[in-house]
Amino acid sequence: MDKETTYVKVNPDSPSSEGVREAGRILREGGLVAFPTETVYGLGASALNPRAVAEIFKAKGRPDDNPLIVHISDKNQVPDLTDEITVQTGRLMEAFWPGPLTIVLHKKPVVPDVVTAGLHTVAVRIPDHPVALEIIKAAGVPVAAPSANSSGKPSPTTAEHVLRDLEGKIDMIVDGGACRVGLESTVIDMTSEPPVILRPGGISREDIEGVLGHVETDINQVSSTGTPRSPGVKYKHYAPKAKVIVVTGDDYAKIFARIAELVSEYRSAAKRVGILASAEMARGYCADEVFPVGSRTRLETVAQNLFYGLRFLDGADVDVIIAEGYPETGIGSAIMNRLIKAAGGRVIYV
Incomplete structure (x- = not known):
């Protein structure tokens, strides 16, 4: 130091x-x-x-x-x-x-x-x-x-x-x-x-x-020299040590079911799994760690706790973090931008 x-x-x-x-x-x-x-x-x-x-x-x-x-x-x-x-x-x-x-x-x-x-x-x-x-x-x-x-x-x-x-x-x-x-x-x-x-x-x-x-x-815009026009658009960002997967879609029941399947698959492979969950669905999951990030009816609470939740799950030494997706309207657009960046593009649509 x-x-x-x-x-x-x-x-x-x-x-x-x-x-x-x-x-x-x-x-x-x-x-x-x-x-x-x-x-x-x-x-x-x-x-x-x-x-x-x-x-x-x-x-x-x-x-x-x-x-x-x-x-x-x-x-x-x-x-x-x-x-x-x-x-x-x-x-x-x-x-x-x-x-x-x-x-x-x-x-x-x-x-x-x-x-x-x-x-x-x-x-x-x-x-x-x-x-x-x-x-x-x-x-x-x-x-x-x-x-x-x-x-x-x-x-x-x-x-x-x-x-x-x-x-x-x-x-x-x-x-x-x-x-x-x-x-x-x-x-x-x-x-x-x-x-x-x-x-x-x-x-x-x-x-x-x-x-x-x-x-x-245009969230991928770069200049003619390849320099990003804005912070946060060119390089890997917002990523914890653990692998991140985002599961998203219009049907919350399908999101829940697919996440439950993924948890079972990864735990069968002896992987520790963390879930970045909405408050509405957090209690239903069975994983090594579940972090309720905020309410689907108040997406500003999800935004407020998103990075805190990623860091919390990383601190819990999980191997995989599975995150619920959110509607891409209002601040939901920024939430999904950060989640997709954190996941390196690993997104499952259901």
């Missing part, structure tokens, strides 16, 4: 504290700080310091052609990063900021190429978390921050997750409690016409179309 990682707790209800001020100082001086947002924990560095940003990639083991999101604390900071703020972009900011929406815009030269993976665009958002906002204000600089986990693992939704992955690799972890949304932000490219959703997340396509009208979706 190269660094001594300081761990501080901050009360989200009164985030102004010595710990927050110290986090701001570390960021301003080129260090790395993990902090809570409403989506997942982020690993921050000054977005204007190329050396500091390069340390993010080193700490995470993240490919350097994977662009980062720049976090700011006020809409007035957007012109520091881009010259182009259209009427449509302004509507999105007004409707969803602070919040789990990242907007891709043409960048100014002040934004280092290491932040954008050499692209001529920059991804920007204002997080909706009091601790994150206070830290960014204290830093006095925009903060580049991907999720605060080892690259490829499930994103961290608690400070304990960050500690397990990054202790000794970063300067500070700020514990502000569990994340409210539990999935990363939606990313929308406003340099395209019509706008294109590059990654589904905490704001649904339906919500965005309520503000802008028609938008496209």
Whole structure:
């Protein structure tokens, strides 16, 4: 381990504290700080310091052609990063900021190429978390921050997750409690016409179309050089150590029956099986571990607990994780995106 990682707790209800001020100082001086947002924990560095940003990639083991999101604390900071703020972009900011929406815009030269993976665009958002906002204000600089986990693992939704992955690799972890949304932000490219959703997340396509009208979706979009236009679209993501299989369809009874068959098959082969189950069906399963992730009637609870559940089952040393699928509407689209990524495309339709 190269660094001594300081761990501080901050009360989200009164985030102004010595710990927050110290986090701001570390960021301003080129260090790395993990902090809570409403989506997942982020690993921050000054977005204007190329050396500091390069340390993010080193700490995470993240490919350097994977662009980062720049976090700011006020809409007035957007012109520091881009010259182009259209009427449509302004509507999105007004409707969803602070919040789990990242907007891709043409960048100014002040934004280092290491932040954008050499692209001529920059991804920007204002997080909706009091601790994150206070830290960014204290830093006095925009903060580049991907999720605060080892690259490829499930994103961290608690400070304990960050500690397990990054202790000794970063300067500070700020514990502000569990994340409210539990999935990363939606990313929308406003340099395209019509706008294109590059990654589904905490704001649904339906919500965005309520503000802008028609938008496209392209979750596999890469630039002409092969660089992903958004985080979370090119590489293996969100994956635990265990093999993940998703079973989905319109008939919940068929989902349950197929999962029960798979559990029997794997346990007959002496494999430990974990199930990422809806609250409605969790009690009916017979497996080594069952994690009730949330209710099918309130998909926001599934989103909130998804990464926590994947990490819990991995910690239980299961060999296989079988996950129920969900309708791909609203936040269900983001849930399924993360599950399919975690499964490496191993999806059974029933």
